[in-house]
Amino acid sequence: MKKFFKSLLAKYILIILTALFIIQIGFFVPAFLFIFTSNQEETERQAASIEEQWHNEASDIERMTKGTILDHFKQWKQQYPQSSMFWVDNHGNLSAQLDVTAELPDEWTPAFTAQFIKERYDEDPFTVIAFAGNNQNHGFIVFELPRSALSQDTNQFSQLGGRTFSIIALTIILFFIMISLLFFRGIRKRLVALQEAMEIRDTDRLPVSIDVKKNDEIGQLESTFNQMVSELRESKQREQEEEQLRRELIANLSHDLRTPLTKMRAHLYSISKETLSANGVQAVQVMEEAMEKLDRLIENLMSYTLLTARKMNYKPESIDIIRHLRTSMASWYSIFEKEGFEIDVELKPFNETEWNVDPLWLDRIIDNLLQNVLRHAKSGKFLSVRTEAGKDYEAIIIADQGNGMSVHSNGKGAGIGLTIVDLMVRKMDLEWEVESGHRGTVIKIKRPKKLS
CATH class of the missing domain: 3.30.565.10 (Histidine kinase-like ATPase, C-terminal domain)
Incomplete structure (x- = not known):
């Protein structure tokens, strides 16, 4: 595990994770702001649509009775379950109401009506006030809806937008990872090829050269490797030439030593035929033994040279x-x-x-x-x-x-x-x-x- 954390792959994964974090900050924040802004716009659009529809249907009410007003309220209640509605007639009396939780006065004065309109303007709950019927003498009807209900109606849009942005973000991330892996795969492939070239040996037991295809950092490494291989070959060639010269020198020296040694043996044999004292005979024997040892040494030296050069006959x-x-x-x-x-x-x-x-x-x-x-x-x-x-x-x-x-x-x-x-x-x-x-x-x- 410690070896993995020190590897090039671990460092590159860290780079990828860092890049992904930056992408999230640079992409999801604007996406969130876009979705939030879109939600507000959709909420305002829906509020304007409700307000317009409430005014249009209020003007279409023909009979201004408590029953017809409540029937109208019930129809809107089916469409907006969280809503509440009430009717104030032309005499300022609270004549009908449906699911109203706030405490409302039974009689509405012009001052209280103005105060109510002021408090409800652009506040929560969302409030729409319209005159009943096509005549202002029938009083007004009020529709109230919590603004949270408006935002709930935009959830579908939000979910759709969120899924869209998620798919886009995931596509960008996968594309980045794929490109990164392909890039790293190319680097690894070239490094593996260089490693294989280092392990392969030719007939001289030396590494083989590698083709340099790109002039980047790895290409410079490949060029340096080829230069090293070239220097090794030159060094190997010089070593072989020096070894061949040494063998030839030993072979020539062995041959040159045998000639005087043969003459010395011949003269020593002639001396041994002469009448010699006891010391003379002993000296001749010592010389013969020394020449025999020298002859064996020359023979071994010659054999060793031929064996190492693979030139000694083997049958x-x-x-x-x-x-x-x-x-x-x-x-x-x-x-x-x-x-x-x-x-x-x-x-x-x-x-x-x-x-x-x-x-x-x-x-x-x-x-x-x-x-x-x-x-x-x-x-x-x-x-x-x-x-x-x-x-x-x-x-x-x-x-x-x-x-x-x-x-x-x-x-x-x-x-x-x-x-x-x-x-x-x-x-x-x-x-x-x-x-x-x-x-x-x-x-x-x-x-x-x-x-x-």
Whole structure:
């Protein structure tokens, strides 16, 4: 809820409500005044009509008797139930009356008559005085009606006017809301398109550009986004060029180092054929070991460069993994035996012994791991190579009893050998796990079983 109140939609709804409030003030007040004025005009019009009709019918009365006057009063009473009427004859006597609540004198003097007319003029109740018959000698008749009854007769007009104004106001409000929603929908559509452009990635894993259709605030945001995408592409291109230059440099450097290394080995071999002292023979052995390590480092560096550039030949084929492991271990057996290692090899067949891998890459992985054991686990003097079949995988396990990878070793290199192992394992759709501690290191190369 807190997030909603901070959103652009909540702010826009507040704007709409404020606008509606202003519309009500600016529209309904004049409408009310118009209706009120119209009611007054209608009331005055109706009063004039009653006055005219009362005079006309009073002049048409022929027989000036109490009965005929009361009959006339009763006819008007049916039309105006709240009215009251009375007759003062030519002698000034109150001769007939109908529903009169005010106290009236039985005899009317000219002075009282004038006072009565003055009090009733434009007051409540509405009063009409007309001479009876067509002769002023018959006295006058009086019609009185509360002015509230006149306003009640205009309710129909008021209701009609109120409904009309309500419909007009509702139409204006709905139109305003519709226009506002369409406006906001257009803004939201453009913002969603910009968000989708940010999430979409092309072959370079970079956002794609968006078409700028309008030169407004959102259009400026889209232009800035396109500029950012362009700068990212230029930066990516420079990075790729620098990476390619680095790889070419490493490849050339590896090639250039191999040439003098080969010459040094040839001359060292010639020296070893000469008659040397014990110190000389030991020096030649140390140099041979150093050259061998340097050769492995150059080979790993070259392999890493080719792997990261995806230029190293990968030729997978179906091989018998158990037979291949036995052949690889046979070439390493004498080396570990010379170093005084206890070797435990237990290669139990899998249900499916055929693995689809590159044999040269698999040999490279095993060689790197075994070389790692020679460099880091000489203190344990133990090597175990075995197979393991789990519920969801088949694995090759290489274990030692050294001090673990986290402990400093004189033979420890830059770790590029394990990086090559990781790249090759993932390329061949295999998995690997490393568990290392002060009691040794266990490495599992796993092939997930296919779902049947």
